[in-house]
Amino acid sequence: MNFKTISIGLIVLLSAFSASAEMKIGLLDVRTALFASESAKAFTEETVGQFKQQDLEVRAVGEEGQKLEMRLKNDAAIMSDSERQKLASDLEAKIQEYKYLKSKLDNALAEKRQEFLSVSKPRLDKAINDLVEQEGLNLLMPREAALYADEALDYTEKVVDKLNALK
Numbered sequence: 443m444n445f446k447t448i449s450i451g452l453i454v455l456l457s458a459f460s461a462s463a464e465m466k467i468g469l470l471d472v473r474t475a476l477f478a479s480e481s482a483k484a485f486t487e488e489t490v491g492q493f494k495q496q497d498l499e500v501r502a503v504g505e506e507g508q509k510l511e512m513r514l515k516n517d518a519a520i521m522s523d524s525e526r527q528k529l530a531s532d533l534e535a536k537i538q539e540y541k542y543l544k545s546k547l548d549n550a551l552a553e554k555r556q557e558f559l560s561v562s563k564p565r566l567d568k569a570i571n572d573l574v575e576q577e578g579l580n581l582l583m584p585r586e587a588a589l590y591a592d593e594a595l596d597y598t599e600k601v602v603d604k605l606n607a608l609k
Contacts, residue, residue, distance in 0.1 A: 466578055468597040471585040475598045476566055479605040485558045492554075493547060500543045507536035569604035573597055
């Protein structure tokens with residue numbers, strides 16, 4: 443969000459506020475609310491368990507590559523040219539394997555995260571709508587849009603509570 447958009451929003455907000463002294467404003471850190479929920483914690487635990495073996499494999503290949511690199515640095519002076527070339531070739535193969543496995547893992551994790559967000563979006567919307575109705579809010583803005591705000595205006599914890607109650 444750029445400065446001009448924020449400025450226009452604040453001008454509109456201030457003019458609306460002056461027109462209605464009873465306006466109730468709230469702030470919400472959507473990302474924190476979503477990822478602090480019990481379902482997000484369960485998702486994280488499940489995902490860590492599901493991809494633990496792949497993560498260990500990526501780390502093992504990375505460590506093997508580091509060992510090859512250290513050996514090449516430390517022993518290059520006493521190796522023959524053919525040994526040095528073979529070790530360099532092995533190192534390059536490990537680097538490629540590491541990049542492939544890491545990319546594969548990162549893509550799988552991103553896909554799972556997107557799946558979680560897709561499932562969670564309707565629940566988050568319901569929790570927000572319930573909060574707005576319950577608290578009588580006239581305006582609920584992202585926490586990031588405020589340069590300064592009193593903590594009393596932050597409704598993030600209440601949204602987390604509502605998400606946890608929405609099983």
